[in-house]
Amino acid sequence: MRNQQDLPKMTKDVKETPDKPDAMVGDIEIFQDVPKGYRVAGFTLPAYRAPITQCIIIAFVHLLVVGMFNVLSALGGGGQVDPTTSNNANTILYSSFCAFALVSGSVCNFLGPKVTLATGGIGYSLLSASYWSYNNNSNQAFVYFGGAMCGVAAAFLWTAEGSMIMSFPLEKDKGKYVGIFYGLSFFGTVIGAIIPTVENWDVTTAGSVNDSTYIALFILMLMGSVVACFVSNPSKVIRDDGSRVVVPRQTTFVQELKNVVLAVKREPWIILFFPYSFAGLWYIPYQSNDFNSYFFNLRTRAFASLWFDFGQFVMAVTLGLLLDFSKLGGRRRRAFFGWGLLFFLINAVFIGGIFPARASHRGVAPEHLLDVNDEKAAGYITLYTFYGAVDGAWQTFAWWIMGALSNDPLVLSIYSAFYKVFGAMGAAIVFSLDVRGISYQAMFGSYWGLLAGSMVFVLVLIFKRVEDTLEVGGIPQSNSMEMKEEAA
Template structure:
């Protein structure tokens, strides 16, 4: 429930004489007298402040959206970024993809369940703790493959995958909350692109580790040093998450705050999960797009990269894939914030571009795939398959090299657009957490299905066709939401329907002035 507002200065007057304070020197527990004679509570009580750093007049920069976004981007640089580098090698850096298929099936199965409810957890515990706990699973996952290289302990790899699913569900929901609800509306596209640049730099740098260590290797698993490097970096990411502020401390340049719940409880947050769907039932039309957003990794990493190329070329392809994502994120993010065009127009334009890219890039992928050897040939133990090396040149390597680059560009474009669409539907941190949870949960369900299909040894052509078909179908379902439901702006009043806060708590300074409310700032704590 929202805190009741006192109706007169006397309602909050202390019984004993207190030191005189001005409107700009009040503490977080006092009220401020306004020109109209009505006492109003100061927007953020001290309990919302980040306890590790003082958030006063000299320290507000640390609690700004851009600093917090950069911090969470660095956490993802070190944790999921390094995970992507391992996955992009194909087979988790091993020769046989069985261990990674089993781990990935377990990972995305638990990920799907936990992420669906992780918005509730993030709203209750705060993004800082949620993100920090989420980073732990990545270290254990990398360690399981180091162990597997020596003892083939498949059980440990499966456990690590399942545990990572729990952790990743929490981490990505906290990340999505920050990326969608912290920026002002006119900058959401570029904030998403900045995050995607830093996050994918993690995968690029991570992919350079195995490339450098396996530069002369054309067969066998990657080296122990590769896995040890990943473990150390992932651990640093989990620790870095503890230096974040929670959402209640964040203040934008215009003086506005992220819309949350003043008094979150498990009951209110579980109800909020239901309200997200009941208030906007049409959001389910985006679910196929969520489902399709990670399925292509299975084909690209295992059925293309691991199947058709040797060890060092897989590492090079991996580097090119994640490098191209940086360009995709920059171009897409800034295009989505293109000022002269209204947001609803930009949404429609981005959908058209996505549709064209889906059929042009994946059409090129089909032309390449139909010429490749089958799974039976690749996995024939009696006649070892010799993968393509980067020195082969011509159509044998140059064509798929460019295909990897365009696949990476497409991935960044698809993911950036989804986050931007969700961010355009609401500026509420509470609602963003639930949408991010839905997104990552359904995304992971799709990934689990496709990793299982690969584990069942489905033909490479089948894996490709199912991936491409799902992407195209998802766009058809999403079209009505993108075309009809994305508005040029979302009013504060609409977002406050999903919160127990008031306009005094979250509005920009100019709106408070327009309402006759005196703007105050929090005293240093």
């Protein structure tokens, strides 16, 4: 592992904070006045500025914004009978997501994660509003505009969330924090999925979801931006050991863009993470449009999406806890363990997915749309649940691996941007393939192949770069792009 003096200079100093530290260890400020919790009914609740509290607030933002978007996506075709408009909107969405994610890390560092995070719900809510409008006037242009705005908002929201969730906790707690973040988010998605299930329970045909579903999701997404205003400034967050999150000094926007290039120079092995990122969102059109929408009637689509979200929730929490379980060994060993568990899960689930994939044919409707009361539906819903489990594990493992490579929020915001850039690129491509009518078997096979193949690259990354710790004496010492100004 290289020392700090070997690293390229990213910014010249860290942002000064008004509080005076009680001690300095290297370049890290240590505070003895760690925020105390609050005693309520015999229980001690964590302080507002404690990392765990901030993690929960960020998770609620994600729950209300991205969680409700996932509810909409899991219905298939944006809740419409014909997925063409939804596929085109999603192609636009992920194309703009990809383009703006290229600079989202720089924007996040320049504006600060709190402001960046608060923009998310506005763009996402426009997409839900556009489907609400489409239900009444079939205005495709508004849906495409909503998709574009959602993509811009998503680029900034995901980067802000990623940099905070990965930099706030101590090293030993990173898996737990990622698990809490995704666990709460996916649990909220499960609750959110009840809305379309209840609202459309009487619809036993293919059908489109009703207006009240879109209105409810629209309001909840807007509330996410309101909750984001309660996120504390990262410079005020003090960890349990007294260390404070290092916040990069605001520099010129041009310098922030240069940091993206320097991030790759600093950690060239991060390139091995790009195929994994590219494959991360490839699942959406196949699972939502080509499986859920193809086999189920409307109420069963909504009911199955609830179980998909439940699978995400369970696996995100489970893997997050396992990756921090010290009895499994050091962090390096746990990384290999997590890789093995995820690789096994992917292949086991997709082996089960071969049978419905062979039974589906684009342009040829099934003889009978499955209803929740059908005996055959149970097996298909179970498979859809495990598809959700794969996604929950995939996302959790991604953030844990990125967090294992650095403790620096500047670096992590750029890594998070990389993750979303390539994920959005893959999603834009696969939605365009779905629009072009690629066979369901090809969609299924490409998804399985990308997941399994990209895992090989991650295995090499783990072998080369994941260490048991990035710390010396509990204080981050390397993998940081913060450099103090050199003496004249």
